[in-house]
Amino acid sequence: MGLLILMALNCFCVMFLNKKDQTVAVVNCFGMWSAFSLMYWGGSGVSRESLSELFCVDIYSSSMISLSLWICGISILVSSCMINLRGVFNTYLVLVTLLCFLLVQCFMVNTLAMFYVLFESTLIPLASIIGIWGGQIERIPSIQYMAAYTVGGSFPLLLIFTTMEVHAGSSFMWFISMKTSLNWLFWGGCFLGFLIKLPAFPFHSWLPKAHVQAPVGGSVILAGILLKLGGYGITRMMMLFSYTLESFGILVMSFSIVGSVYGAFMCLRQSDIKKLIAYSSVSHMAFSIMGLFSCTEVGMVGAYIMLVSHGFISPGLFVLSGINSEMVHSRKIKVMSDGVRAAPSLGFFWLVMIMANLGVPPCPVIISEVLSVVCVIALYPWVFVLLLMYFILSGAYSFSLYCQLTRTKKKIKMKVFFNEVTLKDMSALYFLFYPLAEVLFKWDLWAMM
Amino acid sequence: MQMLSMIVFLVMSLMASIAMLFMSSIFWVWVMTDVGTLFLIPFLSAETRPKKSWFTGVATYFVVQFFGSVMILGGIILDWAIQATDCSSAMMCFGFALKLGMVPLHFWVSRSFVYFHYGGIFIVGAGQKVFVVACVPLFSDVPLCAYAYYLMAVGSMIYGPIAMFNAIAVKSFLAYSSVTHTGFLVIGSFFGLHIVYAYSFIYCVSMAFLVFMLWSGDCKFMKNLGSELPGYYKTGFVCIAMSFSGFPPFLDFCTKFVIIQLSMEQNSTITITAVLTSSLINLIVWVWVLFIVTSSEVKEPGFLSGTTGQNVLNMSCIIWNLFMGAGFSMLY
Numbered sequence: 001m002g003l004l005i006l007m008a009l010n011c012f013c014v015m016f017l018n019k020k021d022q023t024v025a026v027v028n029c030f031g032m033w034s035a036f037s038l039m040y041w042g043g044s045g046v047s048r049e050s051l052s053e054l055f056c057v058d059i060y061s062s063s064m065i066s067l068s069l070w071i072c073g074i075s076i077l078v079s080s081c082m083i084n085l086r087g088v089f090n091t092y093l094v095l096v097t098l099l100c101f102l103l104v105q106c107f108m109v110n111t112l113a114m115f116y117v118l119f120e121s122t123l124i125p126l127a128s129i130i131g132i133w134g135g136q137i138e139r140i141p142s143i144q145y146m147a148a149y150t151v152g153g154s155f156p157l158l159l160i161f162t163t164m165e166v167h168a169g170s171s172f173m174w175f176i177s178m179k180t181s182l183n184w185l186f187w188g189g190c191f192l193g194f195l196i197k198l199p200a201f202p203f204h205s206w207l208p209k210a211h212v213q214a215p216v217g218g219s220v221i222l223a224g225i226l227l228k229l230g231g232y233g234i235t236r237m238m239m240l241f242s243y244t245l246e247s248f249g250i251l252v253m254s255f256s257i258v259g260s261v262y263g264a265f266m267c268l269r270q271s272d273i274k275k276l277i278a279y280s281s282v283s284h285m286a287f288s289i290m291g292l293f294s295c296t297e298v299g300m301v302g303a304y305i306m307l308v309s310h311g312f313i314s315p316g317l318f319v320l321s322g323i324n325s326e327m328v329h330s331r332k333i334k335v336m337s338d339g340v341r342a343a344p345s346l347g348f349f350w351l352v353m354i355m356a357n358l359g360v361p362p363c364p365v366i367i368s369e370v371l372s373v374v375c376v377i378a379l380y381p382w383v384f385v386l387l388l389m390y391f392i393l394s395g396a397y398s399f400s401l402y403c404q405l406t407r408t409k410k411k412i413k414m415k416v417f418f419n420e421v422t423l424k425d426m427s428a429l430y431f432l433f434y435p436l437a438e439v440l441f442k443w444d445l446w447a448m449m
Numbered sequence: 450m451q452m453l454s455m456i457v458f459l460v461m462s463l464m465a466s467i468a469m470l471f472m473s474s475i476f477w478v479w480v481m482t483d484v485g486t487l488f489l490i491p492f493l494s495a496e497t498r499p500k501k502s503w504f505t506g507v508a509t510y511f512v513v514q515f516f517g518s519v520m521i522l523g524g525i526i527l528d529w530a531i532q533a534t535d536c537s538s539a540m541m542c543f544g545f546a547l548k549l550g551m552v553p554l555h556f557w558v559s560r561s562f563v564y565f566h567y568g569g570i571f572i573v574g575a576g577q578k579v580f581v582v583a584c585v586p587l588f589s590d591v592p593l594c595a596y597a598y599y600l601m602a603v604g605s606m607i608y609g610p611i612a613m614f615n616a617i618a619v620k621s622f623l624a625y626s627s628v629t630h631t632g633f634l635v636i637g638s639f640f641g642l643h644i645v646y647a648y649s650f651i652y653c654v655s656m657a658f659l660v661f662m663l664w665s666g667d668c669k670f671m672k673n674l675g676s677e678l679p680g681y682y683k684t685g686f687v688c689i690a691m692s693f694s695g696f697p698p699f700l701d702f703c704t705k706f707v708i709i710q711l712s713m714e715q716n717s718t719i720t721i722t723a724v725l726t727s728s729l730i731n732l733i734v735w736v737w738v739l740f741i742v743t744s745s746e747v748k749e750p751g752f753l754s755g756t757t758g759q760n761v762l763n764m765s766c767i768i769w770n771l772f773m774g775a776g777f778s779m780l781y
Binding site: 147152 | 691694695696697698702706709710713714721725728729732733736737739740743
C-alpha cells in the first residue's frame with residue numbers, strides 16, 4: 001500500500017512541473033519506486049512490509065513489481081529519445097504511469113476477482129499506446145486480435161472466480177484448497193487466459209502482430225512485463241488450487257517444447273527485426289511454461305529466472321531495434337546494417353544483446369534453460385532431441401541476425417538519417433544491463449526455503 | 450412550438466408507460482402500451498424540415514407496433530373467451546417479441562431507426578423497450594413459450610453485435626445495439642424485476658449520453674465518425690465505447706458480471722455462454738468503432754475545449770462510465 005500511495009503522491013507532484021521537466025521527473029520517479037519496491041524482497045514467504053486487507057506480497061510478486069517499475073521507466077526513457085513519437089508526449093507519460101499503477105496493483109492484490117479486473121484493465125493503456133503511436137493502419141486489427149485473444153481466453157477464469165464468489169463467498173487467493181479431483185477442463189479454464197498472455201504455442205499469433213504495430217516504448221512494456229502477467233497468474237492459480245503434475249500439464253509442456261522449436265524456426269525466416277524478437281519471445285516463454293508446469297522447485301526457479309531475465313533482454317533488443325530502425329527508417333534487417341556501419345558501437349551492443357538472448361554465459365538465461373531442461377528430461381528423456389533442435393536453431397538465427405546486421409558489403413552511399421549514437425540514446429540500454437547482473441548473482445531467490 | 454408539442458407528447462407517452470407498470474391486468478397493460486405508442490407517433494414525426502423519409506420510418510414503426518398489439522390483444526381475448534392458454538401465450542409471446550424487436554422479429558428496427566431523429570432513436574430504442582420488458586408476462590404456465598422468448602433474447606444478444614459490424618449508417622448501428630441490449634434486458638427479467646430496473650436505468654443513461662453526442666455532431670455514416678463527432682466529446686465517447694466493449698472496470702462489464710453471477714447461481718449455462726459470446730463480439734465491434742472515432746485527419750479542439758455545458762456533459766459521461774460500475778457493484 002505504501003508503494004501505491006508514494007506513486008500517487010509523486011504523480012500529483014509531477015503534474016505541477018514544467019512540461020520539459022516532466023519526462024526526467026517521471027523517469028526519476030520510476031527509479032525511486034523501483035528502489036522502494038526492493039523493500040518487499042524479504043525472501044520466500046509473505047513480506048511483512050506489505051501485508052494489508054487488500055494486498056499481500058511475496059517473492060514472486062515483489063520481483064514482478066520491481067520488474068514493472070523498472071521496465072516502465074525504461075519505456076519512458078527510450079521513448080523520449082525517439083523522434084517518431086508524434087503527438088503530445090505527456091499523454092504517453094500518463095498512459096505508461098497508469099499502466100504501471102495497474103500492473104503493480106495486479107501483482108499485489110489478494111483476490112482473484114480484483115486480479116482479473118486489473119489483468120484485463122492493463123489492455124486499455126496498451127491498446128491506447130498502440131492505437132495512438134502505432135505506425136500503420138494494420139494496428140487496428142492487431143489490437144482487435146490482442147483484445148479478443150486476451151479477453152476471450154480469460155472468460156473461463158471469469159467463470160471460475162465468479163463460482164468462487166457465489167459458492168465460497170470469496171475469491172481470496174491465499175487460501176490453499178485441498179487437492180480434489182479436478183478435471184482437465186477446469187485446469188484449462190484456469191490457465192488458458194494466462195497461457196495466451198505468455199504467449200504459449202499455439203496461442204501466440206497475436207504477439208508478432210502487436211509488436212510490429214507498437215511503438216518502441218509499447219514493445220518494451222509488452223515484452224518486458226505484460227507477458228509476465230501470464231507466468232505470474234499461472235503461479236497463483238497453481239498455489240490456490242494445489243496443482244500437481246497432471247495430464248493437462250503434460251499436454252501444455254508438449255506444446256511448449258514444440259513451440260520453442262517452432263519459434264526458433266520462425267526466427268530464422270524473418271526479415272522484420274520486431275517479428276524476429278517476437279518469435280524469440282515465444283521460444284523463451286516456452287521454457288517458463290515447461291518450468292512452471294513441471295511442478296518442481298527447480299522448474300519454478302528456472303521459470304522465474306527466465307521471466308525476469310527475458311524481461312530485461314527482450315526490451316533491450318527492442319531498444320536497439322528502435323534506435324537502429326530510426327536511423328534507416330526501416331525494420332528490415334538487411335537495411336538496418338547500414339545503420340550499424342554508420343555507428344559501429346551499435347554492432348557491439350547488438351552482439352552483447354544477441355548473446356544474452358541466446359543464453360551465452362554469464363547471462364542468467366542459460367541457468368533457466370538448464371534448469372527447465374532438467375525438469376522436462378526427468379519426465380521423458382527423449383525430449384532432449386527436440387530441445388537440442390531448439391538450441392541449434394536458436395544459435396543459427398542469432399548468428400544469422402548478427403551477420404546480417406554487421407555485413408561489410410561495401411555500398412557507395414549509405415542511407416542513414418543520422419550517424420552517431422549518443423549516450424542519451426543508449427541510456428535505456430545501460431539501465432537494462434545492471435538488473436541482469438543482479439539476477440545472475442541472486443538466481444536462487446525464487447527457491448523455496 | 451414544435452419543440453413544445455414534442456415535449457408534451459413525450460410526457461404523455463411517459464405517463465402512460467409509468468401507469469402501465471402499476472396495472473395488474475394484462476388487458477390494461479396492453480391498453481397503456483398502445484396509448485404510449487400512439488403518443489409517440491407525433492413525437493417521432495416531428496421534423497424541422499419534413500421530408501418523405503420521416504414518414505417511412507414512423508409508418509414502419511406504427512404498422513409493426515400495431516400488428517404486435519393485435520397479436521397481444523388476440524391472445525388476451527382467446528385466453529378470456531376459451532381459456533386456450535397455449536395459443537394465447539404463443540400469440541402474446543409473438544406480439545411482445547415483435548414490439549421489442551427481438552431476433553428473428555427485428556427486421557423493422559433498423560428500417561425505422563434510419564429514418565428517426567436521434568431523440569426518437571433514444572426513446573424507441575431505450576426508453577420504450579424498458580417499460581415493455583418490465584411488463585411482459587414470462588409465460589411460466591407455458592414452458593414452450595417461455596423457452597421461445599428466452600431463446601429469442603439469447604439470439605438478440607448474439608446477432609446484434611454481428612449486425613453492428615455490418616452497419617454503414619450510425620442510426621443503423623444504434624438500431625442493432627438496441628437489439629443487443631433488449632436481449633440483455635429480457636434475460637435480466639428472468640432473474641428478477643430488480644435487475645431489469647437497475648440495468649434499464651444504466652442502459653438509458655448510457656444511451657442518452659451516446660445519442661446526445663452523436664446528435665450534436667449530426668453523425669450519419671460510421672466511416673465519418675472521426676471527423677463528424679465534435680472533438681470536445683471524443684473523450685466521453687471513448688469512455689462509452691470502452692464501457693460497451695466490456696473492459697473492466699467500466700460500467701457495462703459490471704452489469705454483465707452481475708448477470709453472469711446470477712446465471713451461475715441458477716446453473717443457466719446457455720445464458721452464461723450467450724453473455725460471454727456477445728461480450729466477445731461486442732469487444733471487437735467497439736474496438737473498431739473506437740479507432741474510427743480517434744482517427745481523424747481534421748485538426749480539432751480537444752478535451753475540455755467546449756462550452757461549460759459541453760464540458761460538464763463530457764465529464765459526466767466519463768465519470769458515469771468509469772466509476773458507476775464500482776458503485777453499482779457495491780450497491781448490488
